[in-house]
Amino acid sequence: MSVISIHGLTKRFPSVTALDQLTVDVGPGVTGLVGANGAGKSTLIKILLGLQPATAGDATVLDLDVATQGPAIRDRVGYMPEHDCLPPDMSATEFVVHMARMSGLPAASARERTADTLRHVGLYEERYRPIGGYSTGMRQRVKLAQALVHDPRLVFLDEPTNGLDPAGRDDMLGLIRRIGTDFQISVLVTSHLLGELERICDQVVIIDGGKLLRASSTADFTRATQVLVVEAVSFESDPNLTAARDRLGQALADRGFRVVPDGRLLMIDIAREETFDVVRDTAAELDLGLVRMEQRRHRIEEIFRDDAAAHQTGGQVEGGAHRVGTP
Numbered sequence: 258m259s260v261i262s263i264h265g266l267t268k269r270f271p272s273v274t275a276l277d278q279l280t281v282d283v284g285p286g287v288t289g290l291v292g293a294n295g296a297g298k299s300t301l302i303k304i305l306l307g308l309q310p311a312t313a314g315d316a317t318v319l320d321l322d323v324a325t326q327g328p329a330i331r332d333r334v335g336y337m338p339e340h341d342c343l344p345p346d347m348s349a350t351e352f353v354v355h356m357a358r359m360s361g362l363p364a365a366s367a368r369e370r371t372a373d374t375l376r377h378v379g380l381y382e383e384r385y386r387p388i389g390g391y392s393t394g395m396r397q398r399v400k401l402a403q404a405l406v407h408d409p410r411l412v413f414l415d416e417p418t419n420g421l422d423p424a425g426r427d428d429m430l431g432l433i434r435r436i437g438t439d440f441q442i443s444v445l446v447t448s449h450l451l452g453e454l455e456r457i458c459d460q461v462v463i464i465d466g467g468k469l470l471r472a473s474s475t476a477d478f479t480r481a482t483q484v485l486v487v488e489a490v491s492f493e494s495d496p497n498l499t500a501a502r503d504r505l506g507q508a509l510a511d512r513g514f515r516v517v518p519d520g521r522l523l524m525i526d527i528a529r530e531e532t533f534d535v536v537r538d539t540a541a542e543l544d545l546g547l548v549r550m551e552q553r554r555h556r557i558e559e560i561f562r563d564d565a566a567a568h569q570t571g572g573q574v575e576g577g578a579h580r581v582g583t584p
C-alpha cells in the first residue's frame with residue numbers, strides 16, 4: 258500500500274527547476290526526505306498538500322489526487338511548516354485549540370484533543386504561557402502539536418529539528434519516532450542531516466537538485482559491510498589505552514588479516530569465514546577482553562556521498578520508479 262505516490266513530478270519556477278521528474282512511492286511508517294538546502298523538499302511538501310500546483314507529473318496522497326483534492330488531503334494530513342508561524346501573544350493552548358477548530362473539530366473535542374496533544378509533545382506545564390516567551394524547542398513542539406491535533410493519518414514535518422541543540426534534537430527525534438510507533442501515524446519528515454534520519458526512519462528518500470538520488474528502506478541503506486569492528490581491553494589496569502588494541506592488531510596481522518586501527522578500535526577485513534572465531538581466540542590467548550565485536554554497517558552519509566559523486570560526474574545512478582516502505 259502506498260501512502261504517497263509520485264510520478265514524473267516537476268516544478269519549474271522562472272529561474273530554477275525545484276523538482277525534476279520525481280518518481281517515488283512511499284509506504285506507511287516513518288519516511289525521511291533528505292536533501293541539501295534548496296533540494297526541493299519544501300516544494301514537494303507544498304505540492305503534496307495541494308497548496309502549489311506542479312508544472313508536470315502527478316501525485317496522490319492517501320489515494321487522493323494532489324491537483325484536485327487538496328482540501329480532502331489537508332483534512333487527513335497534518336503539516337508542520339519549516340518556518341516559524343506562531344502568534345507570540347497566544348498561549349499554546351489557545352493556538353492549538355484554534356487550529357483544531359479550523360480543522361472542523363467541535364469546541365469540546367478541540368479542547369480535549371489539545372490537552373492530550375500538548376501533553377504528548379511535552380508542553381503540558383507551560384501550556385497557558387504566551388508563545389512569545391517560549392524557547393525554540395518549545396515553539397517546535399507547538400508546531401508539532403498543531404499538526405497532530407486533528408488526529409491525522411499522515412503528517413508532514415518540515416525540518417522539525419531546525420535550530421535545536423543536541424539534547425533538543427534527540428527529544429524531537431524521539432517524539433517523531435513515537436508518532437510513528439505508538440500512534441500509528443505515518444510520517445514524512447525532512448532534514449538536511451542524514452545521520453539523524455537514519456536513527457528514526459523506516460525508509461529514506463534522498464533528493465538532490467529536485468531529482469531522486471535514491472529511495473530505500475533504512476535497513477538496506479545501512480546494510481552490513483565486510484569490516485569487523487573490534488574493541489579490546491586489557492584486564493590489568495593499563496594506563497596506555499591503545500596497548501590492548503595494538504597487541505591484538507599485531508597478533509591478527511601476524512595471522513594474515515588486514516587490520517587498520519581507528520581510535521581505540523580495530524577495523525578488520527572479514528576475509529574468511531572463521532574471522533570472528535580467530536579474533537575471539539586470539540584475544541583470549543593474549544588475555545584481552547573484547548568489549549565490542551560487530552560487523553560495521555554502512556552509514557547513509559557514505560551512500561549519499563557516493564551517489565552524489567556519481568550524479569555530478571554523469572555516472573550511473575539508479576533510475577526509474579522507486580518504491581520504499583513496508584508492503
Ligand SMILES: Nc1ncnc2c1ncn2[C@@H]1O[C@H](COP(=O)(O)OP(=O)(O)OP(=O)(O)O)[C@@H](O)[C@H]1O
Pocket residue numbers: 270271273274275292293294295296297298299300301339416
Ligand atoms: N515560490 C518560489 N519562487 C521561486 N523559487 C522558489 C520558490 N520556492 C522555492 N523556490 C526555489 O526552489 C528550490 C527548492 O526550494 P525548496 O524550498 O523546496 O528547497 P528545500 O529542499 O526545502 O530547502 P530548504 O530546506 O532550504 O527550504 C530553491 O532553489 C528555491 O530557491
